[in-house]
Amino acid sequence: MSTQQESVESEPEEPESQEVPEDQEMSGLASPQQERLQRKQAALEERERAESDHDMDDDRVHLKVFRYDPEVEGKQEPRFDDFHVPFERGMTVLDALIYARDEFDSSLTFRHSCRQAICGSDAFFINGRQRLGCKTQIADLDQPVRVEPLPHQEAVKDLVVEMEHFYDQMHAVEPYFQDEETPDASELDEQRQSRENREKVKMSTRCIWCGACMSSCNIAAGDNEYLGPAAINKAYRFAMDDREDEEIKEHRLRILEQEHGVWRCQTQFSCTEVCPKDIPLTEHIQELKREAVKKNLKFW
Amino acid sequence: MYEHDVIVVGAGGAGLRAAIGAHEAGADVAMVSKLHPVRSHTGAAEGGINAALREGDDWELHAYDTMKGSDYLGDAPAIETLAQDAPEDTIRLEHWGMPFSREDDGRVSQRPFGGLSFPRTTYAGAETGHHLLHTLYEQVVKRGIQVYDEWYVMNLAVSGEADPNDRSCHGVVAYDVQSGGVEGFRARDGVILATGGPGQAFDHTTNAVSCTGDGNAMAYRAGVPMEDMEFVQFHPTTLPSTGVLISEGVRGEGGILYNEGGERFMFERGYANNDGELASRDVVSRAELTEVNEGRGIEDEYVHLDMRHLGSERILDRLENILHLAEDFEGVDGLVEPMPVKPGQHYEMGGIETDENGQTCIDGLYAAGECACVSVHGANRLGGNALPELVVFGKRAGRHAAGEDLGAPEIETGYGDDVEDEGMELPVTPGEAGLPERGSGEAVADGAGAVADAEGLVERAVDRERERVERLMGRDDGVQHAEIRAKLQQAMTADVNVFRNREGVERALETIRECREEYRDVYVDDPSRTFNTDLQQTIETRNLIDVAETIALGALVRNEFRGAHWRQENQERDDDEWLKHTLISWNGGKPSIWYRPVILEGQDKTYEPKTRSY
Numbered sequence: 031m032s033t034q035q036e037s038v039e040s041e042p043e044e045p046e047s048q049e050v051p052e053d054q055e056m057s058g059l060a061s062p063q064q065e066r067l068q069r070k071q072a073a074l075e076e077r078e079r080a081e082s083d084h085d086m087d088d089d090r091v092h093l094k095v096f097r098y099d100p101e102v103e104g105k106q107e108p109r110f111d112d113f114h115v116p117f118e119r120g121m122t123v124l125d126a127l128i129y130a131r132d133e134f135d136s137s138l139t140f141r142h143s144c145r146q147a148i149c150g151s152d153a154f155f156i157n158g159r160q161r162l163g164c165k166t167q168i169a170d171l172d173q174p175v176r177v178e179p180l181p182h183q184e185a186v187k188d189l190v191v192e193m194e195h196f197y198d199q200m201h202a203v204e205p206y207f208q209d210e211e212t213p214d215a216s217e218l219d220e221q222r223q224s225r226e227n228r229e230k231v232k233m234s235t236r237c238i239w240c241g242a243c244m245s246s247c248n249i250a251a252g253d254n255e256y257l258g259p260a261a262i263n264k265a266y267r268f269a270m271d272d273r274e275d276e277e278i279k280e281h282r283l284r285i286l287e288q289e290h291g292v293w294r295c296q297t298q299f300s301c302t303e304v305c306p307k308d309i310p311l312t313e314h315i316q317e318l319k320r321e322a323v324k325k326n327l328k329f330w
Numbered sequence: 331m332y333e334h335d336v337i338v339v340g341a342g343g344a345g346l347r348a349a350i351g352a353h354e355a356g357a358d359v360a361m362v363s364k365l366h367p368v369r370s371h372t373g374a375a376e377g378g379i380n381a382a383l384r385e386g387d388d389w390e391l392h393a394y395d396t397m398k399g400s401d402y403l404g405d406a407p408a409i410e411t412l413a414q415d416a417p418e419d420t421i422r423l424e425h426w427g428m429p430f431s432r433e434d435d436g437r438v439s440q441r442p443f444g445g446l447s448f449p450r451t452t453y454a455g456a457e458t459g460h461h462l463l464h465t466l467y468e469q470v471v472k473r474g475i476q477v478y479d480e481w482y483v484m485n486l487a488v489s490g491e492a493d494p495n496d497r498s499c500h501g502v503v504a505y506d507v508q509s510g511g512v513e514g515f516r517a518r519d520g521v522i523l524a525t526g527g528p529g530q531a532f533d534h535t536t537n538a539v540s541c542t543g544d545g546n547a548m549a550y551r552a553g554v555p556m557e558d559m560e561f562v563q564f565h566p567t568t569l570p571s572t573g574v575l576i577s578e579g580v581r582g583e584g585g586i587l588y589n590e591g592g593e594r595f596m597f598e599r600g601y602a603n604n605d606g607e608l609a610s611r612d613v614v615s616r617a618e619l620t621e622v623n624e625g626r627g628i629e630d631e632y633v634h635l636d637m638r639h640l641g642s643e644r645i646l647d648r649l650e651n652i653l654h655l656a657e658d659f660e661g662v663d664g665l666v667e668p669m670p671v672k673p674g675q676h677y678e679m680g681g682i683e684t685d686e687n688g689q690t691c692i693d694g695l696y697a698a699g700e701c702a703c704v705s706v707h708g709a710n711r712l713g714g715n716a717l718p719e720l721v722v723f724g725k726r727a728g729r730h731a732a733g734e735d736l737g738a739p740e741i742e743t744g745y746g747d748d749v750e751d752e753g754m755e756l757p758v759t760p761g762e763a764g765l766p767e768r769g770s771g772e773a774v775a776d777g778a779g780a781v782a783d784a785e786g787l788v789e790r791a792v793d794r795e796r797e798r799v800e801r802l803m804g805r806d807d808g809v810q811h812a813e814i815r816a817k818l819q820q821a822m823t824a825d826v827n828v829f830r831n832r833e834g835v836e837r838a839l840e841t842i843r844e845c846r847e848e849y850r851d852v853y854v855d856d857p858s859r860t861f862n863t864d865l866q867q868t869i870e871t872r873n874l875i876d877v878a879e880t881i882a883l884g885a886l887v888r889n890e891f892r893g894a895h896w897r898q899e900n901q902e903r904d905d906d907e908w909l910k911h912t913l914i915s916w917n918g919g920k921p922s923i924w925y926r927p928v929i930l931e932g933q934d935k936t937y938e939p940k941t942r943s944y
Contacts, residue, residue: 099858099860100860101858101859101860102857102858105858118571119571119661120569120571120572120659120660120661120662121571122572122658122659125571125572131812132812132816133812135855136810136811136812136854136855136856136864137855137856137857137858137862137864139856139861139862139863140863141369142539143365143369143371143538143539143540144369144371144373144374144538144539145538145539145572145573145574145659146374146572146574146575146655146659147658148373148374148457148460149365149368149369149370149371149373149374149538150368150369151365151369164658164659165658165659167658167661169661186508186860186861187858187860187861188861190861193366197366201471204472205468205471206426206427206468206469206471206472207425207426207427207468207472209425218383218417218418218421219421220421220424220425220430220437220438221424221425222435222436222437223432223436224432224436225432225433225434225436228429228430228431228432231429232429232455235429235461235464236457236460238368238373238460239366239368268427271427271429273427274427
């Protein structure tokens, strides 16, 4: 066994909340995709520099992984274990965790499935930030690579957190088409939707329920009933879809403007920063606030 | 013990649609899945849903394309059912809010796909599977259908009559991953297996880590034949380090494949002088591996897929997602360098033998989706045909299990009068499949012994699985599953891959046998009852051994080249001998192999086998 136990107290504290991005003006910015590409380009250049410095050659990745098990002696007090995993080009944090589990310690526990950032199982707190293990390149990270469960969620074991609360919030916004009066599908008559409207909801439909946003949100951390960015985004996806009628949209806005709804958001952008699918969550929440105001004005 | 009318095992596209179907037909239905539904691998599907929706297209064209694509190994009643039901079931998804891409007039978009005579692949960006999965899950939430998520189904509760055709299924035994408890789930009307593919039998696959063929293995051991398991689709462009899929769209837009010497080998080495990179998946996969095997691969492993010449504008417009995949998962920037690619296991055409209503030869046991073989895909699945299969046959299985009359099926299931059984001698002893884990005390744990009442039968099954867990957890040393799994996966990729010959497949079967023997001493190191993935994966590995053996056995006996199955000794399709399905039955723990003719007679016409050329 190549792991060594290490006291958790000796670790420096990592900030759990994200910095507010420098530019909060959404208007002047390029699209999220372009921004992401720019970020990627910069990261890639950085990675190439790192690799050409031979830092990685024949080297091992040093992982510090959070360990906890409520029923196993020695793991009931949270600790960090060290793993030294041989580095390979293209290696992700998930690859390194799988190697550590299969080669060193089969009890190392974490959720993962698709390995390609679509199942949303493996959001962890990596070097102080919510990220998907499968799409985080080791070469982009400072070592040792510190992997912890998502903050603000109850730890079940090692990197596994309780997701029930997250699912409850997702379900609370009635995340499904409400129309009962759908035309007979056997007539092959689809509902029409404009390209613009589809484009309007497109980013919101990309959510993979990973929970990174909820974990990053200070408001959600302090108010357990706050719907949170993912659920509000899910509501946005339906509220903005023209295929549902106005009455249902108003019903959706009523859910969202309740005490623990959109108004709790303080536009810190932490959710938008960590979203692995580049969904402009804060922007969606702001837009729903405006919609809620408009709806209420209508009744005055 | 939990109790419902219908229990659906697995919560991907087929399982969700089955649950909705059963609910629509009035049943109390519950889903039991080792993953939360939105984690299922249906979400990774990119391409789209084939459905004849538009003027100029009709279901008969879709059926014809599918039969041709199957290399005449699909059954006409299954293919015609798919083609007939797909339009309505696709439009139904639209009514449930699925965010399809749209045309200027507001109708759902369709695009051309390989092997299709009409652009009928209905899509939602390059994330059709993700949207399908989430839309179906939303409808499950709306209906208040009970979901037991992170419950891992370990086995079926099936009665123990001597003839599998006389057996009946009354429920499942599942393990609560969070708490470690093993419980019974009684199904009053039916159990539907929708557990997806067995891609993890190979060490390089586009499939999720969760795709371990659990449903196949459980049904197989309970007596249901595995059909056409040798037909495994290998996708030619997957990233070498992870197996992540690089869409065919890159080649569709003009991407070029190069070998180490910079040759455009698809043309320069004469693999496909007309279609080049756009030849069918099996052709391109074989070409790439030939290059590597003959020493012209890069790092002796892969080839290059280059799209730089398309220009960044076009790439960003149409293939943006590919840039992210290559960067995130391979650390390569597709705008400035070629992307490394190699063939990877992608889809299992074969599976649990069912009829058009999803029913197996065991009463009350159904299967739908990739784990099932109706058979729609035959020897080769066309792109865009997996998703309609999920919704069409998921729905049918759900409704039929709930008691709806869907008419008598035309497809026969189970060993019967219409089969051909050569009683052939296998060149190697195929694994002694029933080899017990040490200390288990009985040779074959599954389906043994008849119990008078259904509840007692489920209880007995629960007892057996609890004992199994204690046995695996109780051992202090031995071999760990990861070692066995790695050995199995490497053997399958080495010898039951794109290229197959008798010698190689026999070698793989020997290794599978070794894996089986080593598994007798398997132990679970993690002592915890909480979220013990070590235990879960150990059980999955047993399933992979059983499923891998059926794939290898099918590959051994089918001495012809059809669709995705290539054999060195007979590199031609042999219609005189092989217009028939391979079926493998678990016969008291020893696989027995038999054959059933393909049904080429459709509703109005008979499909005549023709050369498959594009």
